[in-house]
Amino acid sequence: MNEKLKLYKDRVTSYYTSMSKKQKGLLFGGIGALLAVIILVTVMTSAKSDMVALYNDLSIQEVGQITEELDARSVAYEITDGGTGVKVPEAMADSLLVDLAAQGVPDSGSIDYSFFAENSSWGVTDNEFEVMKLDAMQTELANLIAQIDGINGAEVNLNIPEEPVFISDQQQPSSASIVIQTVPGYQFEPSNVNALYHLVSKSIPNLSTDNIVIMNQHFEYFDLNNQDSLGSGDTYTSQQQIKGDIEKDIERNVQKMLGSMIGMNKVAISATADIDFTQEQRVEQLVEPVDEDNDTLPVSIETITESFTGAQPEDGAVGVEEGEIANYPAGLEGNVGDYELVKESVNNEFNRIQRDIVESPYKIRDLGIQVAIDNTRVIEDGEIEQLTAQEQLAVEESVDSILNSIISTSIDKSYGEIVPEEKVSIVFQPFEGTDTLANPTVSPAIPAWVYIVGGLLLLAIIVLIWMLRRRSEAEQVVEEVETSEIQEREVPPITHTDDSDSSMRRKQLEQYAQEKPEEFAKLLRSWITED
Numbered sequence: 001m002n003e004k005l006k007l008y009k010d011r012v013t014s015y016y017t018s019m020s021k022k023q024k025g026l027l028f029g030g031i032g033a034l035l036a037v038i039i040l041v042t043v044m045t046s047a048k049s050d051m052v053a054l055y056n057d058l059s060i061q062e063v064g065q066i067t068e069e070l071d072a073r074s075v076a077y078e079i080t081d082g083g084t085g086v087k088v089p090e091a092m093a094d095s096l097l098v099d100l101a102a103q104g105v106p107d108s109g110s111i112d113y114s115f116f117a118e119n120s121s122w123g124v125t126d127n128e129f130e131v132m133k134l135d136a137m138q139t140e141l142a143n144l145i146a147q148i149d150g151i152n153g154a155e156v157n158l159n160i161p162e163e164p165v166f167i168s169d170q171q172q173p174s175s176a177s178i179v180i181q182t183v184p185g186y187q188f189e190p191s192n193v194n195a196l197y198h199l200v201s202k203s204i205p206n207l208s209t210d211n212i213v214i215m216n217q218h219f220e221y222f223d224l225n226n227q228d229s230l231g232s233g234d235t236y237t238s239q240q241q242i243k244g245d246i247e248k249d250i251e252r253n254v255q256k257m258l259g260s261m262i263g264m265n266k267v268a269i270s271a272t273a274d275i276d277f278t279q280e281q282r283v284e285q286l287v288e289p290v291d292e293d294n295d296t297l298p299v300s301i302e303t304i305t306e307s308f309t310g311a312q313p314e315d316g317a318v319g320v321e322e323g324e325i326a327n328y329p330a331g332l333e334g335n336v337g338d339y340e341l342v343k344e345s346v347n348n349e350f351n352r353i354q355r356d357i358v359e360s361p362y363k364i365r366d367l368g369i370q371v372a373i374d375n376t377r378v379i380e381d382g383e384i385e386q387l388t389a390q391e392q393l394a395v396e397e398s399v400d401s402i403l404n405s406i407i408s409t410s411i412d413k414s415y416g417e418i419v420p421e422e423k424v425s426i427v428f429q430p431f432e433g434t435d436t437l438a439n440p441t442v443s444p445a446i447p448a449w450v451y452i453v454g455g456l457l458l459l460a461i462i463v464l465i466w467m468l469r470r471r472s473e474a475e476q477v478v479e480e481v482e483t484s485e486i487q488e489r490e491v492p493p494i495t496h497t498d499d500s501d502s503s504m505r506r507k508q509l510e511q512y513a514q515e516k517p518e519e520f521a522k523l524l525r526s527w528i529t530e531d
Helices: 002-018 021-049 060-072 090-102 114-118 126-146 190-203 235-262 389-410 448-490 498-515 517-530
Strands: 051-055 078-080 085-089 151-159 175-182 212-216 267-276 280-288 297-312 335-349 351-359 363-373 376-378 384-386 424-428
Touching (some): 002 448, 051 090, 060 090, 126 151, 190 212, 235 363, 389 424
Parallel strands (some): 363 424
Antiparallel strands (some): 151 175, 267 363, 280 351, 297 335, 376 384
């Protein structure tokens, strides 16, 4: 290995020492040019990445104002987002933002409360003042709404009636129509929408939440009392979305469980749910025993006892005198009689329960799960074979037991007896396209300038090798020419005498035959053909 490296080193050294000054200049010039290209590409890419956003979501007029000011300052910029954004170098972004704000750029053309301090004069009429005041209120409210998360901007249109002149006149309510620019994919909570309604209501006098309409750029309404859907307010749409979410959640859980057993690309799940969206509100008044041993609990007991013992005549006048009992014969002796009255009143107490029950909707009334399983497998030699009937039966039993458990725990028991076997469908069949990877690896993206630099390096290496080969071939030609010249100089010139001429020609032919036998043989054959 060391000998090869030494050999290569000697060759390179010999090539370099044999190069002329011009060739050396070309070599170093090419390397310098290549380095300059690499540095230039690096600087350009780094300079491009240093551009940051100065403004976003502007109108065309505002972008024109900003670019005109940047051109006057000789500042490099880029227009992005289809003409609604401006990027500037990162080092100048903060200072430009402050300077442009001090000059009132961009100027949206709307009137805010600062307009009155800057343009106050005695020549403004009442009507003009009311128009400017309304425009200022709309602008300030739009700026306030735009500061909420998920909202890029807002357009506010207010309708504020004039104040009544007479006390007996009734004040007309105000109204507001608002169009907000929502961030794509942002989900608003019901509490956020309620807060937005109250914010607008408290900002404008005599404006109730019932007279406020809020929608986004996609014509989706945001209703105050709509707790289910913040979009179109359509009950059917919200119910279908909830139904789809429940089905996706079940499919995801089943896919995760069966995929770990069989393989993620070997099983496909589909769930169909029947959701009960009925919301019930009822009041129950129950009377229950105190405990298991005593049905009742006595609170108060009242007992009245009356008794009488004495003689009772068989016949006689009814007693009416003092000491006599009314309606009884008196004044005569007769049989002895007894009278006794016992009256008992018991007040018992029970458990009296009153329940105000509000049952939430979204109960699963019925659920069906369909499972498709790939019944093929790849053996060692790459061939595909199907599972046997016994193997399919074993897989079906294990999957069926899992699905039965999921269905039994998901369906509400109040809808009757559940038969999970009737709600499961398992199918075995080969899958198409199972050779594709479930999680394909994504190769990292290589910047374009890497390919450019690599191509320039390859081109420089090819040019250098070509120049070295040209140099080596030129050296070989020069050596041959010098050798032939030296050999010709060693041979004395041919004299005009016959003896010296023939002997010299003979020596030249012998020397030529020794040095170049192939060409000498060709020469002899040509002489023979001519004779």
